[in-house]
Amino acid sequence: MFKKTALYRGLTCAMAIVLVIMVMLALVLEENRTMVDQTLGTKSQLMVTESDDGTLYTAFTPDEEFLTDGKLDLEKDKKIHKDLGIQISEEGSVLLKNEASTLPLKESAKVTLFGARAYKSLGGRTGGFVVANGLKDSGLQINTTMEAVYSPLIGKFSDMAPGWASNKTYDFKYDPAEISPADLANQNASYKDSFAEYNDAAIVVLGRNNGEGADYKPGLDGVKDGVGSRTALALSDNEKAIVNLACDNFSKVVILVVGVSPMELGELQDNEKVGAIMYIGFPGTNGCEGVGNLLQGKANPSGGLYDIYARNSLSSPAMRNMGHYELTNAELITRKDTSSVGTRGTDPGFKHYVIEAEGIYVGYRYYETRYFDCVNGNASAKVKTDSTGVYEDSKTEWNYAEEVVYSFGYGLSYTTFEKKITGVTWDKTAHEQMAHVSVSVKNTGSKPGKTSVQVYGQAPYTEYDKQNGVEKSAIQLLNFAKTDVIPAGQTVNVTVDVDLQDLASYDENGAGTYIMENGADYYFSVGNGAHDALNNILAAMGKTTADGMDKNGSAAAAHKWTYDTATAANGVDAFTFSLSKNGTKIENRLDYCNWNDYEAGKVTMLSRSNWSGTFPKTYDNMTATELMLKHYNGEVIDVKTKSNPDSDAALATVKLGQKTDLKFADMKNADFDDYRWEEVLSAMSIEELVLYCMESGRGFAPIDSLNFPQGSYAENGPGTPAWIDNSAGVTNAPWAVEKPAGSYSLGSFPTYAVIASSFNPELSKRYGRVLGNDSIFGLKPMLWLPGANIHRTPYNGRSEQYYSEDPVLTGVMTMEATIGALEKGAIVTAKHFAFNDQEMHRSGVGTFMTEQRAREVDMRAFQIAFEANKYDTDEKDVGMLGVMTSFSKLGGIECTVNKGLLTDVLAGEWGFKGYMVSDLKDDLDLMPQAFKAGLGGYDWRTEADDITPYRDVDNFRFDAELLECMKEVAHQKMYTFANSNFMNNVNTTTHSVWNMTWWRAAYISGIVISAVLTLAALGMLVACLIINKKENA
Amino acid sequence: MFDFLKKVSPAAYVFAAGSVISLIAMIIAAVSCSGEGFGMKQLPLVIVLSVAAVILGVAIVFVSGKFGDGILSTVLVVAMTLVTVFCVYAMIMGKSDVFGTVLFSDLEKGYAPAERACNLGIASIIVYLIAAVVTAAGGFFKLAKADK
Structure with a gap:
């Protein structure tokens, strides 16, 4: 018996171990059920509709091109995605150099590919692709010997992502790895013998990776020792050796540049043996075939650069303050976010800051404006005092040609174009001051081709501006269009509409609003990129190379426009642009965005009035003021609490839990101001209100009193993904496929920088519309994309998720994608509003800047998309329905609780009506304040555990104003859904029910079986012990 | 002491090993939570349970040596098993977020501190599981040498 005791x-x-493991498994699965469902293609909750009243599937219907016999045709869908991916790459790849007609190659040319990135799967989370495969698909014949040589080597090759981030990786050193000629020879000593057969051209693929959560580290310190690169974005010794190998063995050498962070391409541009350079970005699943088409002349390049490419990636003023700066009195910051996620949570981003002392001079605006001032005799522009410490910066005179390799917007074609401005008219509609710029475009070459019409502007830099600290870029993109294919020799006329607010300047110190200057000369210009357009303005001013220009411009491509209005006082018109499109007064709203708001005169912002004297220094070792510490600690908006409640009378004014016969579905297509909303919102219990406001990530909370069904309605888009993820559980739509598609990936589109480089708004709209259709098929009404932040520096690792350094290019592309998706009822949620200018300490880094900079650069991209002025009609105010806030602070105040940003500007001035979600679990500790500031919800990854500390209604119920704000938040969220394709799937009888998924059934069975066996074993054990005791007795 | 050890069955050493393994798992768990931003609110619970497992392991050795293989030692064995397996539970719950962001999304894939927290968390869970299995295995043996 003794032995049996041991056995039992x-x-x-x-x-017991098995039982506990089964219980644990159950808890883990349930707490992560949204992710589990998405991963396994199951549905934990189903939307059930008791009876069809005829309103189902009528809100938005998919386009016919996706359907066969009324149902989704997956093959058609794939082809639509593929064709669009190819077209985006054809129009968005940028031909930067093409000497001696290196390109195009003949069709089906036999080429030799060099570079590990030609064969390695690239693109990571934004969608994998292999360049070689795409080129083969396009018909190019690839050197098979070299493919075999590279094949075993690329397994060891790491296309390292930028890794300079918070916590333990301050000493990150990037390895610009490349497989060397010696490596190739070791693999196959006679590999060069294969060149003779595949000698139509050598194609060398170079590039840099990008990725979320980390940046490149600037300077020598950020590069692996011994690789020969001066910066992470400069060529390494191995990369140069591969280029030289190609140059030494082929008469035609083509460089393809992969990535988004602008590399230092000066050496390649200067290398006479390199015949052609083409930027291809991250082409996504299908785009490389488009690149191949370009190389063979099956398509004609028409893209222009999304960012400026500097010779020295460190030379812009923004690079002086980028990265890791901790407040000297950081120990006084006691705020802790209880989230356990690493790059958020207790990340020391709470203690960090970055001074964006470059002001409005981001990207090309800096280089071009300084060039303009050099030509115009501004002595301070010529004085080079800004050594970057890495390059030989011994020269004392600033010279544009030594600074810039390729300007913003620049791109070549296989044909040539002549562009002239033929007229400008001014449309003075109230609050919507528009200029219509007419441009004639003549194809002066021998091949048909498309081209972009980039309209730039220049505002005069006057004495008033100098006195009031108003900065003006000598050139800025105002809008753009793309022609159709123009046959050789033919001319087309294009009219580009310009919102004159983009030409006006934000005068935060003087008028406190946008101004234009009466009687002053403004210029419009077109050209092949910003530099060409600026040269055309200089030509219109009578300047030539004799004045220091690097090339004579064309005065016919520029147009002088003298601003003449009756509303100006003392030469400054501070009225015409002081009202937003919806009539709201525009005034200083962004309190404490500038360090000088806390501590006057502490920071010197770059001013063209004195380039050399104001060129930013690095602001390290800054000490927070008392008020700034308060803001960093999250004390921004007062909230009444249990210990300090509002009066009962005040709380009683907030209507909740009222009876109503209305259901959420009754509000289908309701206007934002529909009188019924108040009745709907007042029907919610306080518990429903709290949960509905806070739980809004991958899963949305139910409102049982209104039959708002719980579910997972949002899809995150780190890049440009395409998918059909039918996780909402409704499969009886007219267009549903027989078998639900589950998680059906359609790959990825070329990344945003490529879309931006196409300068084709219609293409971006088409992208949005395709996603909108997918949204209907996949029952995911909410898409968390695209990224509308700007590329402040080349070193931001996350620039792959954003379009450009230019806010107008970013804004227009975002707007078009939004409208395309919105036409199919998809709620596009642009991110990250705003100021996600670096990944280092992104979880809360304080970004300090002037309000002019904030409005004219970072926020303008969002403004264009939100106002969607182009699409508004008298009957309907069309605009983006969603936005995701950023992790960053503006100044010392978290964006999530920045009332000036969210309520006053976004909702007030821009008229945003929709759903604002935080980025992943950001600022949970500030939730009541955030609701007061206008935030609409939080992105949760898990269902239960992290919500628990925050869902207590006592956190909210003692502040009447807060409760009203939360009702408004719920209003915005419901309005958003009510006007989306979400309404395809619900009517007044729709509600959510739990579903027994296979994994749920499995763990329940496991628990029951293991519990029975445990009890049985325990029973036998007890019996044995009793028997033993009796026997011993 | 020597007499005491002579009375202890070989199974006692299995429990002692279980205690040591739990201790190792606890150290790994603590290290996995040491990165700034990767703390775990369940860590104190894990430490308490681990210490309890160690104490229970020692108690099993002591009780079985002193009182033989009886009800008390059996209860201690079951308790040690449960305590150890609850450490696994606490670790999984505490680390679920970082597992999600590293393993099931690209959010922090490639981010060294997150991957370290994730990998060490997994290691800790595995070691705790080994401790639980070792403890359970010890239960199959006699806890005291039969009196001669």
Whole structure:
């Protein structure tokens, strides 16, 4: 019997382990059920509709091109995605150099590919692709010997992502790896013998990776020792050796540049043996075939650069303050976010800051404005005092040609174009001051081709501006269009509409609003990129190379426009642009965005009035003021609490839990101001209100009193993904496929920088519309994309998720994608509003800047998309329905609780009506304040555990104003859904029910079986012990 | 002491090993939570349970040596098993977020501190599981040498 005691004891322990593991498994699965469902293609909750009243599937219907016999045709869908991916790459790849007609190659040319990135799967989370495969698909014949040589080597090759981030990686050193000629020879000593057969051209693929959560580290310190690169974005010794190998063995050498962070391409541009350079970005699943088409002349390049490419990636003023700066009195910041996620949570981003002392001079605006001032005799522009410490910066005179390799917007074609401005008219509609710029475009070459019409502007830099600290870029993109294919020799006329607010300047110190200057000369210009357009303005001013220009411009491509209005006082018109499109007064709203708001005169912002004297220094070792510490600690908006409540009378004014016969579905297509909303919102219980406001990530909370069904309605888009993820559980739509598609990936589109480089708004709209259709098929009405932040520096690792350094290019592309998706009822949620200018300490880094900079650069991209002025009609105010806030602070105040940003500007001035979600679990500790500031919800990854500390209604119920704000938040969220394709799937009888998924059934069975066995073993053990005791007695 | 050890069955050493393994798992768990931003609110619970497992392991050795293989030692064995397996539970719950962001999304894939927290968390869970299995296995043996 003794032995049996041991047996049952062991069995009891073993079964207890199994039982506990099964219970644990159950808890983990349930707490992560949204992710589990998405991963396994199951549905934990189903939307059930008791009876069809005829309103189902009528809100938005998919386009016919996706359907066969009324149902989704997956093959058609794939082809639509593929064709669009190819077209985006054809129009968005940028031909930067093409000497001696290196390109195009003949069709089906036999080429030799060099570079590990030609064969390695690239693109990561934004969608994998292999350049070689795409080129083969396009018909190019690839050197098979070299493919075989590279094949075993690329397994060891790491296309390292930028890794300079918070916590333990301050000493990150990037390895600009490349497989060397010696490596190739070791693999196959006679590999060069294969060149003779594949000698139509050598194609060398170079590039840099990008990724979320980390940046490149600037300077020598950020590069692996011994690789020969001066910066992470400069060529390494191995990369140069591969280029030289190609140059030494081929008469035609083509460089393809992969990535988004602008590399230092000066050496390649200067290398006479390199015949052609083409930027291809991250082409996504299908785009490389488009690149191949370009190389063979099956398509004609028409893209222009999304960012300026500097010779020295460190030379812009923004690079002086980028990265890791901790407040000297950081120990006084006591705020802790209880989230356990690393790059958020207790990340020391709470203690960090970055001074964006470059002001409005981001990207090309800096280089071009300084060039303009050099030509115009501004002595301070010529004085080079800004050594970057890495390059030989011994020269004392600033010279544009030594600074810039390729300007913003620049791109070549296989044909040539002549562009002239033929007229400008001014449309003075109230609050919507528009200029219509007419441009004639003549194809002066021998091949048909498309081209972009980039309209730039220049505002005069006057004495008033100098006195009031108003900065003006000598050139800025105002809008753009893309022609159709123009046959050789033919001319087309294009009219580009310009919102004159983009030409006006934000005068935060003087008028406190946008101004234009009466009687002053403004210029419009077109050209092949910003530099060409600026040269055309200089030509219109009578300047030539004799004045220091690097090339004579064309005065016919520029147009002088003297601003003449009756509303100006003392030469400054501070009225015409002081009202937003919806009539709201525009005034200084962004309190404490500038360090100088806390501590006057502490920071010197770059001013063209004195380039050399104001060129930013690095602001390290800054000490927070008392008020700034308060803001960093999250004390921004007062909230009444249990210990300090509002009066009962005040709280009683907030209507909740009222009876109503209305259901959420009754509000289908309701206007934002529909009188019924108040009745709907007042029907919610306080518990429903709290949960509905806070739980809004991958899963949305139910409102049982209104039959708002719980579910997972949002899809995150780190890049440009395409998918059909039918996780909402409704499969009886007219267009549903027989078997639900589950998680059906359609790959990825070329990344945003490529879309931006196409300068084709219609293409971006088409992208949005395709996603909108997918949204209907996949029952995901909410898409968390695109990224509308700007590329402040080349070193931001996350620039792959954003379009450009230019806010107008970013804004227009975002707007078009939004409208395209919105036409199919998809809620596009642009991110990250705003100021996600670096990944280092992104979880809360304080970004300090002037309000002019904030409005004219970072926020303008969002403004264009939100106002969607182009699409508004008298009957309907069309605009983006969603936005995701950023992790960053503006100044010392978190964006999530920045009332000036969210309520006053976004909702007030821009008229945003929709759903604002935080980025992943950001600022949970500030939730009541955030609701007061206008935030609409939080992105949760898990269903239960992290919500628990925050869902207590006592956190909210003692502040009447807060409760009203939360009702407004719920209003915005419901309005958003009510006007989306979400309404396809609900009517007044729709509600959510739990579903027994296979994994749920499995763990329940496991728990029952293991519990029975545990109890049985335990029973036997007890019996044995009793028997033993009796026997011993 | 020597006489005491002579009375202890070989199974006692299995429990002692279980205690040591739990201790190792606890150290790994603590290290996995040491990165700034990767703390775990369940860590104190894990430490308490681990210490309890160690104490229970020692108690099993002591009780079985002194009182033989009886009800008390059996209860201690079951308790040690449960305590150890609850450490696994606490670790999984505490680390679920970082597992999600590293393993099931690209959010922090490639981010060294997150991957370290994730990998060490997994290691800790595995070691705790080994401790639980070792403890359960010890239950199959006699806890005291039969009196001669």
